[in-house]
Amino acid sequence: MVSVIRISAQTTFGLNGVWGITDASFTSLNSYEYNPSNFSTIKDLGFSLTYGSELSDNLTSNLYQISVGKSFKNHFISMRYTPGYQKEFIFKSGEAVTYGNSNPIKLESRFQYKEFLGLGYSYRFSPNFSLGFNVRFFNQNFVQEILTPVFSDTIYFTTETEEDDANFWKADIGFVWRPLDEFYLNAASVNLFTVNNRTNLQSNEKYRLKTDKALLLGATFNPFKDLNINLIYESTNSFQTELLKFVDIGNNKIGVGISTFHDHEQNPFLAGILSSAIFSSKLFDISLTWLNYFSNRNILSSYNDFAAKSISNIIHNRFSFDKLLLTANFKLNTQVEQRVKFVDVTINQSIYPALAEKYIDAPIATARVVNLTDEKINIKPAVLINGINKDKIQSQDYFIMPFDTSDINFYTIIPESYYNTNPVISYANFYLITVNDEYDDELQKAILINGINAWDGNVYNLKYFIKKDLSFSANYSKEILALNKSVLDTAIYSLVDFYKAKIIYDTYVKNLTYTSDPRATAEYVQYPKETIEVKGGDCDDLSVCFSSLLESIGIETALVDYNADPNLKHVSIMFNTKLSPEQANLITENDTKYFIRKNDKGIDEVWLPVETTSLIDFDTAWSIGAKKFQSEGIDNLGLIKGDVEIVDISSDLKR
Amino acid sequence: MKKLIFINILIFLSITYAQTFQIEKLSGSVKILNGSDNSWHELKANTMVESNAIISTDKNSFVKLKGNGKSFTLKESSAISISNIKQMSVDELLLALAMENIINTPRKKGNDKSGSTAVYGTDEQKKEVEINKLSDMGRKRLNGAKQLAENGMKESAIVTAMEVYRKYPETKKNSESRIYFADLLFEKGLYEEAHDEFSSIKSLQLSSSQKTYVEGKLDQIGKKFLIK
Numbered sequence: 001m002v003s004v005i006r007i008s009a010q011t012t013f014g015l016n017g018v019w020g021i022t023d024a025s026f027t028s029l030n031s032y033e034y035n036p037s038n039f040s041t042i043k044d045l046g047f048s049l050t051y052g053s054e055l056s057d058n059l060t061s062n063l064y065q066i067s068v069g070k071s072f073k074n075h076f077i078s079m080r081y082t083p084g085y086q087k088e089f090i091f092k093s094g095e096a097v098t099y100g101n102s103n104p105i106k107l108e109s110r111f112q113y114k115e116f117l118g119l120g121y122s123y124r125f126s127p128n129f130s131l132g133f134n135v136r137f138f139n140q141n142f143v144q145e146i147l148t149p150v151f152s153d154t155i156y157f158t159t160e161t162e163e164d165d166a167n168f169w170k171a172d173i174g175f176v177w178r179p180l181d182e183f184y185l186n187a188a189s190v191n192l193f194t195v196n197n198r199t200n201l202q203s204n205e206k207y208r209l210k211t212d213k214a215l216l217l218g219a220t221f222n223p224f225k226d227l228n229i230n231l232i233y234e235s236t237n238s239f240q241t242e243l244l245k246f247v248d249i250g251n252n253k254i255g256v257g258i259s260t261f262h263d264h265e266q267n268p269f270l271a272g273i274l275s276s277a278i279f280s281s282k283l284f285d286i287s288l289t290w291l292n293y294f295s296n297r298n299i300l301s302s303y304n305d306f307a308a309k310s311i312s313n314i315i316h317n318r319f320s321f322d323k324l325l326l327t328a329n330f331k332l333n334t335q336v337e338q339r340v341k342f343v344d345v346t347i348n349q350s351i352y353p354a355l356a357e358k359y360i361d362a363p364i365a366t367a368r369v370v371n372l373t374d375e376k377i378n379i380k381p382a383v384l385i386n387g388i389n390k391d392k393i394q395s396q397d398y399f400i401m402p403f404d405t406s407d408i409n410f411y412t413i414i415p416e417s418y419y420n421t422n423p424v425i426s427y428a429n430f431y432l433i434t435v436n437d438e439y440d441d442e443l444q445k446a447i448l449i450n451g452i453n454a455w456d457g458n459v460y461n462l463k464y465f466i467k468k469d470l471s472f473s474a475n476y477s478k479e480i481l482a483l484n485k486s487v488l489d490t491a492i493y494s495l496v497d498f499y500k501a502k503i504i505y506d507t508y509v510k511n512l513t514y515t516s517d518p519r520a521t522a523e524y525v526q527y528p529k530e531t532i533e534v535k536g537g538d539c540d541d542l543s544v545c546f547s548s549l550l551e552s553i554g555i556e557t558a559l560v561d562y563n564a565d566p567n568l569k570h571v572s573i574m575f576n577t578k579l580s581p582e583q584a585n586l587i588t589e590n591d592t593k594y595f596i597r598k599n600d601k602g603i604d605e606v607w608l609p610v611e612t613t614s615l616i617d618f619d620t621a622w623s624i625g626a627k628k629f630q631s632e633g634i635d636n637l638g639l640i641k642g643d644v645e646i647v648d649i650s651s652d653l654k655r
Numbered sequence: 656m657k658k659l660i661f662i663n664i665l666i667f668l669s670i671t672y673a674q675t676f677q678i679e680k681l682s683g684s685v686k687i688l689n690g691s692d693n694s695w696h697e698l699k700a701n702t703m704v705e706s707n708a709i710i711s712t713d714k715n716s717f718v719k720l721k722g723n724g725k726s727f728t729l730k731e732s733s734a735i736s737i738s739n740i741k742q743m744s745v746d747e748l749l750l751a752l753a754m755e756n757i758i759n760t761p762r763k764k765g766n767d768k769s770g771s772t773a774v775y776g777t778d779e780q781k782k783e784v785e786i787n788k789l790s791d792m793g794r795k796r797l798n799g800a801k802q803l804a805e806n807g808m809k810e811s812a813i814v815t816a817m818e819v820y821r822k823y824p825e826t827k828k829n830s831e832s833r834i835y836f837a838d839l840l841f842e843k844g845l846y847e848e849a850h851d852e853f854s855s856i857k858s859l860q861l862s863s864s865q866k867t868y869v870e871g872k873l874d875q876i877g878k879k880f881l882i883k
Contacts, residue, residue, distance in 0.1 A: 581824050588693040591792070591822045592707060592736060598761040604824055623691035627707055634818070635706070635738045637747065640754035648762060 029329060030067040030080060033313075034232065036188035036216065037174030038120035038132035040076040042069050045332045052084075052289075052325035057298055064315075064325065069120075076132070078120040085115040087314050091303045107159070109144040109303075111207050113314050128178040133171060138197075138314075140166040142204045164204045168197035170211060182222040190214035190234060210312040212236065226253065237264045242274075252281040265309070266318045267295055284330045291323040339377055339434045341441040343368035343405065347428070350448035351385065352456050354525070355464045356414035363395075363409035365445070369432060371400040380433040383410045387426045387449060388418060394433075421451045455525040455540065459561035459571055460647050462525065462540060466548045469528040473545075474552035476532065480507045481553070497555050498577045498587055498608075504549050505610070505618040511535050512542070512615050542612040543573045547649055550575050556650040560609060560625075562632060564643035572611050572625050574646070579606040593626040595633075676722035676737055678702045683716025683731070706738040711795055727806055734792060735799030736815070743810035745843060751814040752848055758821065793823025797832045809839050830859045834869065841872065850876045 029040065030048040040046075050064040062084030069078035089111040115138050122132025142164040147157040174188025191211040199205050215235040222228055226246035233239045239262050246255035259274040266272075272293040279286045301319060311317040345367040351359075364383070371377050377400050382392040395411045410430060428447045431439040455461065477500075481488065484503045491499045513536040526534065526541040528548040537545065547557040556576040563569050574595060579586065581596050584606045588594065595607045609625035610618070629644070638644030678700050686695040690707035698710060698718065711734035712718055719728045720740070727740050743751070796819040804812035816836040820827045827833065833856045840849035853872050861869065 581822055584822075585792075589695060589792070590688045590690075590693055590709065591796075592690065592709065593693070594822075596758070596821045598759060600761050600763060602761045604821075620691075627690050630707060631738075634754075637750050637754055639757065640750050 029069045029078060030065055030327070032080065032118050032120060032134040032136060032172075034218075035174075035186075036132075036134055036172040036190075037130065037176055037186060038076060038078060038122035038134055039130050039176040039186065040069060040071065040078070040122060042071050042076065042331065043337050045070050047330045047332065048327065050084075050325055050327040052323050055322040055324060074124040076120075076122045076124070080118045080120075082115045082117060085314050086113060087311070087317070087319070088112040089306055089319070091306075107145045107147065110142070111306075112139075112141040112143075113209055113311070114139045114141075115314055129175065131173075131175045133173040135169060135171045138168050138170065138209060140168075140199070140208055142166070142199065142201075142207055162201065164199050164201045166197065166199045166204070166208060168211075169193075169195040170197070171195075174216070184218075184220040186216075186218040186220075188216045188218075190216050190236075206307060207310055209314070210310055212312070226255070230259075238262055246278070246280065252279065254279050257287075263316070265312065266293075270294065282331070284328060286329075287325075287327045289323075289325045289327065291325065293320065293322055297321045338440045339373050339375075340369055340371055340379055340400065340432045342430070342432065342443045343370055345410075345430050345443050345445050347445055347447055349456075350450060351388070351412075351414070352450050352454050352461075353388075353414050353418045353420070353452050354455065354468070355461050356416070356418075357464060358461060359412050359414060362411075364412050364447070365410040365428065365430065366407050367410065367430060367432075367443075368405060369398075369400065369408050370405045371403055374402045376401055377434055379408065381408050381410050382431040382433055382439070383412055383428055384431075385412055385426060385428045385447060385449070387420075387424060388412070388414060392429075392431060419452050420449070421453060423448060423450045423454065425449075451524075453524050453526060453530075455523045457523050457569075459559050459563075459645065462544055462547075462559055462571070463647070463649050465525050465527055465544045466551060466649055469548055470552045472529045473548040476508075476528075477504055477549045477553045480504050483507075492586065494579055494583055495577075495586060497575075498579070500553065501550055501555060501575055501577075501608075501610075502618040505546065505621060508532065508546075508549065509615040509617070509621075512537075514538065514542070514613050514615060539571050539613050542615075543571050546610070546612050547573050547575075551649060556648075558607070558649060559647040560629060560633070561645040561647060562628070562638075562643070563645065564632065564636075564638060564641075572609065572613070572628070574607045574609040574625070574629070577606045577608060580604060581606060592630045593622065595626075595629060675706065676704050676720040676727075676740070678704065678718060679721045679726070680719040681717065684713035685716055685718045685729075686711045686713075704737055707736075709734060709736045711792070728802075729799060730802060732795055733798035733802060734795035735803070736796075739800075739803060739811055739815045740808070741811055742808055743814065745810060745845075748810040748813060748843065749845070751810075752817065752845075755814075755817045755821065793819055793826040794829075796823065797826055797829065801832070801835060804835075804839060809843065812836070813839050813843075828859060830856060830861050830865055833859070834865065837872070841876065846876050846879045850880075 029042060029046045030050065032038070046067075046069045048065070048067040048069075051061070052064055053059055053061040064084035065080055065082045067078060067080040069076060091109045091111075093107040115136060118134055118136035120132060120134040122130050124130045144162045145159050146162055148160045150156050150158055170191055171193040172189045173192060174186060176184060176186040178184050191213050194211045197208060197211055199208055216232060217235075218230070218232045220228055220230050226248075228242070228244040230242040230244065231239065232241075240259060241261075242257055242259035244255060244257040246253040255276075255278040257274070257276040257278065259276075260270050261272060261274070262269055263271045272291065274289055274291050276287050276289040297320065306319075309318075311319070345365050347365050348363055351364065364385075367381065369379065379398045379400060380394055381396075381398065382394040383389075384392045389412065393412045395409060398406065398408045400406045426447055426449050427444050430443045430445065432441045433439045455465070480503060481500060484507075487503065488496060488499055512531075515534075515536040516538050523540070525544060526537050528545040531537045531541045531545040543559060547559065550557050558574050560572050560574055561569075562571070576597075577587070577594075581604050584591065584594055587606075587608075593608070595609060596604050597607050599605055608622055609629040610621045611625035611628060612621065614621040614624045632638045633644040636643070639646070678698060681698060681700055685698045687698040687702075687704060688695050688709040688711070690705065695711065698704075704710065704720070710718060710720075710729060712729055712731050714732050717728060717730050719726065720737075721727075723741075725740065729735055797816060800812045800815040800819060803809075803815060813836055816832070833852070837849055837852040837856060840852055850873065853869050853876065857866075857869050857873070
């Protein structure tokens, strides 16, 4: 007579009623059976426990497993303690043995199988490919009572106990590949390595847990949102299929799963069904699973049947009973979950450190960003350019609607202390921040940082060069004016600005010569101080310098950009005499030598064009400048055709 | 220095017009103001004048110019810039009027810095010197503009007048010439521009006949708009 007095739970059949390889999978944490490759979707830290009951004649309840898993960037490690993964078979001889004067003896054999713990590791090579392994420790304890004859005056028998402990390790490897967003494939070994699965007694070999090598192939298909179809095939000719459906309840989900399986060691062909009800929230998931075998398990089995085939799975074998299992998973994420990610970043322009202020308004890069969540997200874009910034420079916030894609701009700040005269290739690190200072995504791009004298060719941006040395220019201009105080003191008051400009020009051009740009990838512009120190420059340098000298003492200037011929671009300046048109004849009777402009109050003022490359004297520079402006700007309608452009400096400097 | 001279020559060359005129005939007092000059010189016969020159005649004087296949006589008490003696298309006229609008738009607020970092000049000098308020040159330039129109260069006449109004603001009060050039705009079919000009003229001190004329023109333009 054989009686199974206690069974407990364990090749590819686990205790999860939800076992597909998906982002929402339960298996990623607690099932090395379904998931030998240790695939995980856990962002940070996860705990899991399974408690359940065997629905046999003698109801027994067990804590089946406690698991913990932790992610480190692309690494994931897990550990599972399985106190309830055990099964014990006890066989007793049907009748007592009585021999001679011995007491009646009943012999007992006990075969116990346990899985203690397992360790798993996986590495995510890409969002779509993960490779990993697991190692599990098993214990087998076989205790058999035997009769030993004792020879004395009479022969009698005593009972002795033969105990055989056989511990062993086994290890498997596998991978998960996601060729399509809605399709996962996984493959893994079954019993690839087993270490020391040998019994001490040869006679016990037939009882040990069978560890025949096999191959597991799995597939998960998501034809629609929240619908999973799962399949596992084991090369031992066993398989399992599952249909799993979730529905949204607020921010949570509930779902049901129906799974059926075929085990080559069990009957009937479809040996049973796993039915699950699931609740899933952001912080935890709970599943209630009922494992129902179609064959009647509450019957006595024979020792011969057991001894002939043994078992290969502790928790799932031909002697297993129906089970009701409650599994809880806790997702204790201390890390910020990625909510947004870059699609790409386009660098809009190389960096011109001289145009520092420009970058407050003009984005250096534009990124295409996608919201990965079902919530409206507030994004703080930030950028750190190596060699320019010490800290991340945060730009204005953006909102992106759920699952939407949007373009967002990145702005930077160039510190005044930056003074590298040579261009360098550097790297800009772009960040998307949604919570605190943690960033959701990072992307690095190469960026060209031009030298401090580089200019992008836009005349409008020469104002940054004019502004840079204003204090130097003010001192320089004041020194010149102080030396000519007597001239200014006797001048007509209305003409003071005119005379100031004339005196400064006549004085500072004495030592200057025209020199062309040193050819470089970007145009090269000298700061006013440099022009005066090196005693020369080209039209950009000289216009910047004279404008700065006048602006620094309160005389309004404007750059005049002549761009009709792209191969012969030229820049000069004009300045405001503050004279009214009626006063113009105080300086000239020639009305082609000045230009009337209205100030912000609508009052007409006389402006004089000056050709700053004419380094003879003020009168010559004025005459040449006026002729060119009258001809190209007025007579040829250049001001309306865009061939001649006036760029006011004063209003920008005030900002 | 050589380089500097070369650059200046280049700039001069780029701004020197091919449009030159020869003085064919002159009578009385005729003066010229060449491009770089700040004061007038007497003009003599058979002189070549460049486009950036201005010619001015006194009372009982005239000058006849010839060049570019054209002949142009500047009558007494008139002045003209040589560059204005040209035939323009209506498109060019429209561009020029648009340009005038841009030029006459007040600039955005600039710095309100005082003109001086130190105070120069005496109190006496701070009193503005007396300036000839309504420049005689403004009147002469308007006369010159009218003669352009009389010689078939109506587009150029309008552009010249607008330029004179800008450079000699007092001439804008001259209702007679304003009406004359507004009529030219109307004649050219530039009704919106003519309407703006007549509306502006309406705010001047007008004689009753001028007032009636201007209102009539505005009505006429209004009807043109309706027809359009």
